Amino acid sequence: MPAQARGRSGNAKALGSLLALGLAALLIWQGFIFLRDTDLPRLLVALLAIGGSGVLMTLVYVATDAVLHALPPAWTRRLQPLPFVLPGMVMVGYFVALPMVRTFIASLFSRDGSVFVGLANYVTLFTEPFMLVTFRNNLLWLIFGAGLTVAFGLLIAALADRSRHEKLVKSVIFMPMAISLVGAGIIWKFIYAVKDTSEPQIGLLNAIVVAFGGEPEAWIQLIQPWNNLFLIVIVVWLQTGYAMVLFSAAIKSVPSDLLEAARIDGASEARIFFSIVVPHIRPTLIAVTATVVIFTLKIFDIVLVMTGGQFGTDVIATQFYNQYFVNRNAGLGSAIAIVLLAAVVPVIVYNLRHFSRSEPL
Known part of the structure; x- marks a missing residue:
């Protein structure tokens, strides 16, 4: 009982x-x-x-x-x-x-959601010229934005490591991280600003060009698609500090006796860096690269503030905004959002799987 x-x-x-x-x-x-x-x-x-x-x-x-x-x-x-x-x-x-x-x-329905269209919106995405330009621009952001951010962050972290002015260098490089993307876009819009040749140049870049006898240029309207590089520079300026801080912490975890042993054996600093330091910080390198890649794939604020997607600078996120909220095309806008999600998810999954197999950073 x-x-x-x-x-x-x-x-x-x-x-x-x-x-x-x-x-x-x-x-x-x-x-x-x-x-x-x-x-x-x-x-x-x-x-x-x-x-x-x-x-x-x-x-x-x-x-x-x-x-x-x-x-x-x-x-x-x-x-x-x-x-x-x-x-x-x-x-x-x-x-x-x-x-x-x-x-x-x-994404499987028409612009107002009343008619089922199947994969027609996805066909539009991969056949219309304006979307092909958008994908090209995102590829440029991925290659130059993510690539230069990781490269500069790693380079500065390696050069500043254990140097006399390490704290000062890191503070200066990290400082732009405190600025929002919209704020950074406004700052660089003034840097690239152009006036008629009869007026004083208020843009820093054109003022320097004119001071050396050159002609002012509308930099973000120059040769397409390379005018995107003037926008990519802003993200590199903002995100290099983030990459540098994480790389610096990882580099400091490399055993000093291992480095000293390599120097005693006659290895050059370049050989030590690529053969010892880089393999040791590989988990951090992958994590930072994945984070920056995701950031550049989703870039929106800077493009919207600087050009609004004009002059051949549209990216996936701005195209989604224009189609969904400006053109009121819910079907095509949703398809763009799914494509962006499909581009980001594999990077996230790879990063999580690698992180679960490796030691904590």
């Missing part, structure tokens, strides 16, 4: 926990609907969202943990991490996975 009583008590506890978990899920769902549709002041809505989410997440954790402890011990141990990751999984599913699915479905 005592065993049967404990069994009934455990079953009742598990059932109660399941009901509590279901109630929490229902409250979360209704809470989203209420906060979305309410006419309450925005400050009060924000406070309700912050306070209510904390209470409901606590209820979800407690109820899930109680359900797990009602299971057989083997299952309890196997599913123990579930209470910690379940809320995050639900949020990711609702705010990331579900919109992705809805975006893909929208």
Whole structure:
């Protein structure tokens, strides 16, 4: 009888926990609907969202943990991490996975979503000249933007390592990271600014050119597609500090006795760098490269501020913005978003798989 009583008590506890978990899920769902549709002041809505989410997440954790402890011990141990990751999984599913699915479905319909067109929007993406120009520009951003950022970051980190002015150099190179992308775009728009030859040049670059006897140029309107390089320079200027800091930390983790042994054996500094330092910091090199590649693939702010996509500088993100929000073409805009997602996801997956197999950075 005592065993049967404990069994009934455990079953009742598990059932109660399941009901509590279901109630929490229902409250979360209704809470989203209420906060979305309410006419309450925005400050009060924000406070309700912050306070209510904390209470409901606590209820979800407690109820899930109680359900797990009602299971057989083997299952309890196997599913123990579930209470910690379940809320995050639900949020990711609702705010990331579900919109992705809805975006893909929208890409199969016409501009207003009334007619099913299948893969017609994707055919347009890969056949229309304006989209081919867009893909070409993103390739330029990928090659020169990501490539130069990683190269300069690694070079500066290696040259500044253990030098007398290391802190000063790193501070100066890292400083642009404090500037937003929009702010950086405005700064460089003034640097590239051009005036008529009869007026003083307010753009720094043209002022220098004129001072040396040259003619002012509209730099971001020059030979296409190489005018994109004037925009890519901005990202290199901004992101080199990020790459440099991570590379510098990785280089400092290389055992000094290993470096000294190589020098005693007569290895040159270049040989030491490429044969010892680079293999040792390979996980960091891959992680930084993947991060910068993702950043350049999604570039939007700088292009929008500098040119608005004119003069042959459109990229995938600006083209998505123009098609979806300006031209009101939901089908084509959604297809562009899916293509951008397809370009970014493999890089993220590779980075995560490599990170899981390697030691922490």
